[in-house]
Amino acid sequence: xxxxxxxxxxxxxxxxxxxxxxxxxxxxxxxxxxxxxxxxxxxxxxxxxxxxxxxxxxxxxxxxxxxxxxxxxxxxxxxxxxxxxxxxxxxxxxxxxxxxxxxxxxxxxxxxxxxxxxxxxxxxxxxxxxxxxxxxxxxxxxxxxxxxxxxxxxxxxxxxxxxxxxxxxxxxxxxxxxxxxxxxxxxxxxxxxxxxxxxxxxxxx
Numbered sequence: 001x002x003x004x005x006x007x008x009x010x011x012x013x014x015x016x017x018x019x020x021x022x023x024x025x026x027x028x029x030x031x032x033x034x035x036x037x038x039x040x041x042x043x044x045x046x047x048x049x050x051x052x053x054x055x056x057x058x059x060x061x062x063x064x065x066x067x068x069x070x071x072x073x074x075x076x077x078x079x080x081x082x083x084x085x086x087x088x089x090x091x092x093x094x095x096x097x098x099x100x101x102x103x104x105x106x107x108x109x110x111x112x113x114x115x116x117x118x119x120x121x122x123x124x125x126x127x128x129x130x131x132x133x134x135x136x137x138x139x140x141x142x143x144x145x146x147x148x149x150x151x152x153x154x155x156x157x158x159x160x161x162x163x164x165x166x167x168x169x170x171x172x173x174x175x176x177x178x179x180x181x182x183x184x185x186x187x188x189x190x191x192x193x194x195x196x197x198x199x200x201x202x203x204x205x
Contacts, residue, residue, distance in 0.1 A: 028178065028182055030085070086176045120146065
């Protein structure tokens with residue numbers, strides 16, 4: 001299920017105010033067992049140990065890597081959430097790139113974890129829209145004890161800024177995460193695009 005897009009509001013972005021040195025690509029994990037079961041799994045104690053990819057999800061991750069190799073730089077740094085579904089996606093994607101001759105190290109970053117959904121944990125994923133409706137009105141809202149969209153944006157954009165500072169020139173960066181986390185990160189780039197002195201053309205979903 002995909003959250004609706006809308007106009008970016010005032011943000012908690014930690015993106016640099018100068019052009020990024022690297023190309024950043026966002027990759028949502030492949031189909032997971034939680035997706036098939038239509039349940040919300042956001043607790044790291046569960047998500048890092050269970051609910052990995054389905055067979056279709058594994059095939060999709062490999063296929064995505066095979067497609068990406070056509071435009072990828074020689075060095076591609078994979079940075080993944082530590083949830084099983086994201087980590088497995090990153091491993092398969094990276095494997096496809098390595099077979100094509102790319103240098104492809106893999107890092108794990110807790111900043112890319114799934115958004116915490118509080119008391120909705122293990123509930124039906126049909127309840128996501130209840131949270132998203134609150135996000136549109138107030139990015140600091142925490143209905144059901146969820147992690148605020150503002151907090152998710154802060155942790156993910158701070159990671160982008162850190163990676164852009166620290167990684168060597170010439171590398172592409174693939175962020176492997178979860179639907180909500182990546183789309184909230186995207187709003188940081190969309191908001192920054194309103195500023196004439198900020199270049200956000202180096203982020204792809």
